[in-house]
Amino acid sequence: MATYKQIQAWVKQNYDFVPETCWIADVKSQAGLPMRTAPNRKGAKRVKPCPPEKAAYIRAALRHFGMTK
Numbered sequence: 001m002a003t004y005k006q007i008q009a010w011v012k013q014n015y016d017f018v019p020e021t022c023w024i025a026d027v028k029s030q031a032g033l034p035m036r037t038a039p040n041r042k043g044a045k046r047v048k049p050c051p052p053e054k055a056a057y058i059r060a061a062l063r064h065f066g067m068t069k
Contacts, residue, residue, distance in 0.1 A: 009060035010064060015057045023050035027058040031068050 002010075004021045012018045026049045029035050048067045050058065 001067060002061075005017055007058070007061045007065065010061045011057055014060075016042075016059060017054070017057075019054060019058055020048065022046065022048045023054060026050040027055050027062065028067075030055075030061070033062075033067060 004024050007024055008018050008021075025035065026046055059068065
């Protein structure tokens with residue numbers, strides 16, 4: 001499984017922007033991937049969900065790393 005840093009680097013290389021880690025977590029949870037709750041997370045609601053226009057690029061990175069189909 002790829003780390004958030006690897007996903008950020010791949011998206012930067014291919015799409016010329018660096019996704020925020022909270023965006024990656026949001027897309028991973030939407031895809032049903034296993035998640036841990038961050039120790040600094042307050043509440044169940046995401047404060048900064050992934051913008052819809054950026055989610056496709058993060059999904060492409062997850063497919064590239066074999067995390068989703």
